[in-house]
Amino acid sequence: MNINATIIGQTVAFVIFVIFCMKYIWPPLINIIETRQKEINDGLEFAKQAKLEVAKSKQIAADTILNAKLKAEDIIKLAHEHEEKIINDAKIAANKEYKYIISQANIKINSNYNQAKQLLYEQVNSLVLASTKKVISHYISNYKIDDILINEIINKIKL
Numbered sequence: 313m314n315i316n317a318t319i320i321g322q323t324v325a326f327v328i329f330v331i332f333c334m335k336y337i338w339p340p341l342i343n344i345i346e347t348r349q350k351e352i353n354d355g356l357e358f359a360k361q362a363k364l365e366v367a368k369s370k371q372i373a374a375d376t377i378l379n380a381k382l383k384a385e386d387i388i389k390l391a392h393e394h395e396e397k398i399i400n401d402a403k404i405a406a407n408k409e410y411k412y413i414i415s416q417a418n419i420k421i422n423s424n425y426n427q428a429k430q431l432l433y434e435q436v437n438s439l440v441l442a443s444t445k446k447v448i449s450h451y452i453s454n455y456k457i458d459d460i461l462i463n464e465i466i467n468k469i470k471l
Contacts (some may be wrong), residue, residue: 440469 444465 437469441466444469
């Protein structure tokens with residue numbers, strides 16, 4: 313192979329082209345590639361952080377759900393305690409009302425009993441007086457007893 317002027321010219325042109333490319337074309341391409349690599353690395357880092365955030369969010373959500381369940385159980389427990397308190401209060405109130413009604417009924421029964429007793433006592437007294445008057449009037453007509461004596465006996469019976 314002969315080295316002639318065209319090969320030397322082509323080599324010089326190629327070297328100038330390479331120098332031109334290295335000085336003016338290569339740096340922007342390298343910058344674009346480095347920028348793209350940086351964007352890709354930033355995207356990967358962001359994805360890692362997003363995964364960590366998602367994991368943290370899932371943990372926070374799980375903790376929140378657990379806390380909500382615990383609060384719900386506490387609320388249900390308080391509701392049951394409140395229900396039991398209301399039932400016990402109602403039982404106590406019903407028991408008081410029962411005792412009050414029974415005492416009022418006993419008072420009314422005693423009052424009715426005393427009224428009936430008094431009425432019976434009065435009726436027995438009037439029957440005794442009536443029978444005594446008949447007996448005495450029968451004896452008076454036979455023996456002529458004094459009127460004052462009869463009144464004294466009647467007054468004694470009334471007491």
